[in-house]
Amino acid sequence: MDRQMEQLLSMIQQPAFLVKGGQILWHNPAAKNLVFCDQQLSELLEGGQQFYDQWDRENLLQIDLKIMEIWYTAKVRAYGDSELFVLLPPQKSGHSASAMLSISAYLRRVLHELMNAGNSMLDQLAELDREVPEAANMNRALYQLLRLCGQLSDSGKLVNGSAELYLERTKLHEFMQDFADRLGPVLEECGWHLEYIPCDTKLRGDLDRALIQRALYNLVSNSLRHTPKGSALKLQVTHGGSEIYFTLSHDGETFSESFGPGGEQLGLGDPDRGVGLGMVLLRSIARLHGGTLMYTSKADGTGVVMTFSIRKTCDELDLKSPSLAVDDCSGLDHSLVELSDVLDRELYHPDRI
DSSP, X not given: OOHHXXXXXXXOSSOEEEEETTEEEEEOGGGTTTOOTTOBTHHHHTTOHHHHHHOOSSSOEEEEEEETTXXXXXXXXXXXXXXXXXXXXXXXXXXXXXXXXXXXXXXXXXXXXXXXXXXXXXXXXXHTTOOOTTHHHHHHHHHHHHHHHHHHHHHHHHHHTOOOOOBEEEEHHHHHHHHHHHHHHHHHHTTOXXXXXXXXXXXXXXXXXXXXXXXXXXXXXXXXTTSOTTOEEEEXXXXXXXXXXXXXXXXXXXXXXXXXXXXXXXXXXXXXXXXXXXXXXXXXXXXXXXXOEEEEEOTTSOSEEEEEEEESOOSSOOBOOGGGOOOTTTTSOHHHHHTTTTSOGGGGOTTTO
């Protein structure tokens, strides 16, 4: 690397380094206490090696690295015969996580009051045989509030490390087929099509079913927000070594359109794109299961491919007691709750829910 280019790259304020042939070739001053020259990249990938190997180098890649026991998210671009890694600030816990938990608890109380009042009002109107045109909008808004409560609660626990992982030895083909069977008809009614490709091997995995289901719904919700109706989502389960991979791809907005120049999710502060908790939850749930998260554009530069992984088995299995099972959706249809930010309001008419 010539002197002028080295000076240019050194101006990057975030920690950054170049990788060539699987080894760190150079790093800027901001990364001097994190990595060193000639270090093997594989030491940092922590389960993401297969993701990295599958990257076509044509598009922006975002992948997780574990450096000195701290998780970082790196945005990666090809630079000649090398790859430039730029690290995003690590997630921080503390006051923000506590605030999310407090907000969630408050919203949950308000939500139950609203639901009780709304149900009472609808019952009274039904007795009078009167149609309520805005009932579907009200129901959808209530479902969205319930979803937000669950997102905030899970995010707060995952970020501050207080989340409890209840693992169950699970037949993955049955778990995923049930998920696809419930999700597919809902998407079809709204104009999307789900193509589910099961794993070619019947696997058993140790997973927290509620958290993995929430991760999958966040994967779908994020994709639908960037995918026009009439398009298809492809959900696929694969495995390799000790890892299980859940991949969702679509032909909607490309990676650069769905995410900012730093790889951050466009959505923070933009109500049309969500509140930005989806990616936080996805990444945290994957890490809690010994896996990671990667997303990039498809090989032809269109759409987005998002994959998260989990370990197949855990050394110590914390079996889940039935008494610990809590339904975050209050007994309502999980697809209607978890996808309430993107589904059509007609699905929330009182006659249908």
